[in-house]
Amino acid sequence: MAPYFFYFLAFLAIFSALMVVFSKNPVYSVLFLVMTFFAIAGQYILLNAQFLAVVHIIVYAGAIMVLFLFVVMLLNLNKELEPHKSSLLKLAGVIASGILMLTLIGTFRGATEQVVGAGLSDGLTYNNQVGLVKNLGKVLFSDFLLPFELSSILFLSAMVGAVMLGKRDKEPIEL
Amino acid sequence: MKAIIILSALGLATMFVGVYNFKKALLPMILLGLLAVIGINTMEWNTNIHYYNDMLYFDNWAVSFTNLILAVSILVFLLSGQYFKKNTDHLEDNYSIIIFTIIGAILMVSYSNLAMLFIGIETLSISLYILAGSKKTSLASNEASLKYFLMGSFATGFLLFGIVLLYGASGTFHLHGIKDYVIENHASLPTIFYVGILLMMVGLAFKISIVPFHFWTADVYEGSPTLITAFMATVVKIAGFAAFLRLFFTCFSSITEHFVPILCILAVLTMFLGNITAVYQNNFKRMLAFSSISHAGYMLLAIIALKESSFIAILLYTAAYSVATITAFAVLLMIKAAHQENDSIDTFNGLAKRSPFMAFTLTIAMLSLAGIPITGGFFAKYYLFANTISAGYTWLVVLAVFNSAIGVYYYFKVIIAAYFKEGSEEKLSIFPAYQLVLIITAIATLLLGILPGLITEMM
Numbered sequence: 001m002a003p004y005f006f007y008f009l010a011f012l013a014i015f016s017a018l019m020v021v022f023s024k025n026p027v028y029s030v031l032f033l034v035m036t037f038f039a040i041a042g043q044y045i046l047l048n049a050q051f052l053a054v055v056h057i058i059v060y061a062g063a064i065m066v067l068f069l070f071v072v073m074l075l076n077l078n079k080e081l082e083p084h085k086s087s088l089l090k091l092a093g094v095i096a097s098g099i100l101m102l103t104l105i106g107t108f109r110g111a112t113e114q115v116v117g118a119g120l121s122d123g124l125t126y127n128n129q130v131g132l133v134k135n136l137g138k139v140l141f142s143d144f145l146l147p148f149e150l151s152s153i154l155f156l157s158a159m160v161g162a163v164m165l166g167k168r169d170k171e172p173i174e175l
Numbered sequence: 176m177k178a179i180i181i182l183s184a185l186g187l188a189t190m191f192v193g194v195y196n197f198k199k200a201l202l203p204m205i206l207l208g209l210l211a212v213i214g215i216n217t218m219e220w221n222t223n224i225h226y227y228n229d230m231l232y233f234d235n236w237a238v239s240f241t242n243l244i245l246a247v248s249i250l251v252f253l254l255s256g257q258y259f260k261k262n263t264d265h266l267e268d269n270y271s272i273i274i275f276t277i278i279g280a281i282l283m284v285s286y287s288n289l290a291m292l293f294i295g296i297e298t299l300s301i302s303l304y305i306l307a308g309s310k311k312t313s314l315a316s317n318e319a320s321l322k323y324f325l326m327g328s329f330a331t332g333f334l335l336f337g338i339v340l341l342y343g344a345s346g347t348f349h350l351h352g353i354k355d356y357v358i359e360n361h362a363s364l365p366t367i368f369y370v371g372i373l374l375m376m377v378g379l380a381f382k383i384s385i386v387p388f389h390f391w392t393a394d395v396y397e398g399s400p401t402l403i404t405a406f407m408a409t410v411v412k413i414a415g416f417a418a419f420l421r422l423f424f425t426c427f428s429s430i431t432e433h434f435v436p437i438l439c440i441l442a443v444l445t446m447f448l449g450n451i452t453a454v455y456q457n458n459f460k461r462m463l464a465f466s467s468i469s470h471a472g473y474m475l476l477a478i479i480a481l482k483e484s485s486f487i488a489i490l491l492y493t494a495a496y497s498v499a500t501i502t503a504f505a506v507l508l509m510i511k512a513a514h515q516e517n518d519s520i521d522t523f524n525g526l527a528k529r530s531p532f533m534a535f536t537l538t539i540a541m542l543s544l545a546g547i548p549i550t551g552g553f554f555a556k557y558y559l560f561a562n563t564i565s566a567g568y569t570w571l572v573v574l575a576v577f578n579s580a581i582g583v584y585y586y587f588k589v590i591i592a593a594y595f596k597e598g599s600e601e602k603l604s605i606f607p608a609y610q611l612v613l614i615i616t617a618i619a620t621l622l623l624g625i626l627p628g629l630i631t632e633m634m
Binding site for chain 1: 179183190226227228231264265268269272275276278279282290291294297298301302304305308309311312340343365366367370373
């Protein structure tokens with residue numbers, strides 16, 4: 001049963017990701033992006049990584065997408081305001097990302113056999129309980145304690161910055 | 176590690192001092208704090224401790240790069256007193272974010288786990304995105320911040336994808352684990368491992384502005400507040416190159432044949448594009464941006480050589496480059512403080528008559544950047560090139576020397592403007608802090624050139 005779910009979710013993710021790019025209306029784009037996130041969260045559940053799936057939905061589909069929607073609606077984007085990109089630039093983009101796509105497709109074809117062939121199969125076996133909250137928490141608060149704590153500095157500096165950029169200056173500074 | 180803890184406390188203390196309005200005490204406190212951190216950090220010399228499950232590894236390289244970052248930051252802070260006095264209302268916020276940036280940079284030079292590398296790069300970058308936009312009413316500053324942010328997060332995506340692929344192949348985030356994996360499976364490394372290396376290279380090359388990932392550099396350097404540009408041009412380069420070298424030297428030094436050809440192409444492109452574009456710049460900040468790109472190209476040679484001595488080469492080169500760059504920005508700031516002029520090279524016209532001292536220090540800095548003997552820049556370049564030749568890349572060094580010759584042209588343009596062109600006759604006064612910085616940097620530049628043994632013997 002699982003393979004069918006996988007293919008369905010993968011199709012859904014790719015289809016809605018393409019629709020994000022091709023929709024004319026930015027609000028539709030954002031809604032399709034929400035769909036992409038849900039499809040990917042579904043993939044996480046298939047991998048038994050429930051915590052990741054829930055966090056993914058809460059953070060991305062919940063918080064960030066709502067922010068996106070608000071910004072898109074407030075900016076009132078429409079087609080007339082959209083700057084025209086030269087076709088040369090588009091061509092360059094297509095070539096560059098096409099090459100990257102080819103590289104990645106080439107990479108992942110047969111990646112499983114290669115990785116197993118390179119000696120991972122004997123030492124490590126995949127533990128399907130690894131994505132559960134309990135196991136994740138244990139790893140996060142033992143092996144990865146230092147990065148976990150130091151990320152607080154990252155958030156603190158982002159927060160201080162947000163406040164600083166948002167605060168009103170006492171007197172306007174000359175340009 | 177102790178440096179990181181103390182700096183975090185210092186950053187918090189800075190914010191609290193700001194809350195209680197002791198703004199006069201802020202700068203002395205930070206300077207004393209940074210000096211103390213240098214002292215405490217130096218005590219970790221030769222201890223080689225692995226911290227917290229091998230997340231950070233403070234070997235001598237990490238200690239010396241950390242000290243270099245702290246020393247450069249002290250110079251920037253010395254300049255900041257006068258600069259922020261008229262440029263911002265949010266003194267404590269700016270200061271604390273700069274301190275957090277330094278923590279990110281220290282993580283980048285001492286990591287022993289890819290998770291730490293990521294946290295370090297993000298702490299550094301996110302703080303810098305904010306600092307780049309800290310001149311809120313300036314359109315150029317806003318543009319710089321947004322551009323840096325968008326491109327930077329895109330590059331971080333590449334870096335993360337690279338980390339994921341390396342993990343997928345090797346099953347570990349630890350540098351030494353990856354190294355063991357590479358040695359064990361030398362013959363049959365999976366394709367995803369190579370692509371992982373490639374993507375990490377893209378992510379890191381963005382941070383140190385290697386062509387073709389350099390497009391943000393000129394606009395961001397030009398638009399950011401000048402003091403922040405000085406900080407960005409020095410600290411980020413030091414941390415970025417140390418991180419790049421640490422990763423590639425530790426993990427991939429046994430499979431150089433797979434990525435060195437790419438690095439060679441990038442180095443040649445970076446040197447030529449950086450130098451040739453710099454020749455055509457009239458804006459001093461833009462010129463320094465392109466000169467920083469070209470210096471990144473030279474420093475890439477050390478990573479191509481990929482030997483133990485590459486660390487010395489990078490340390491010397493970043494030290495000489497940072498000191499000279501700080502001098503250049505200090506002089507620019509001083510001239511701009513006197514009367515609001517633009518950033519064009521013409522601002523230096525007649526500087527020798529207006530302030531002989533500043534013209535002299537600026538000349539030393541430019542000679543050092545150009546790589547003229549008895550300055551630090553010359554010896555650093557010499558060491559770097561000798562190191563590359565002994566690794567067998569003579570053709571690259573020939574191209575690099577040719578590029579240095581192009582570099583001489585645009586660095587001398589500044590010296591000629593200062594000494595031989597007519598400008599305003601009005602005398603320039605100089606703030607004591609700036610004078611101190613200029614004296615320190617001039618002495619450091621000459622010392623690095625005359626007695627480089629101080630650093631090379633120590634290692």
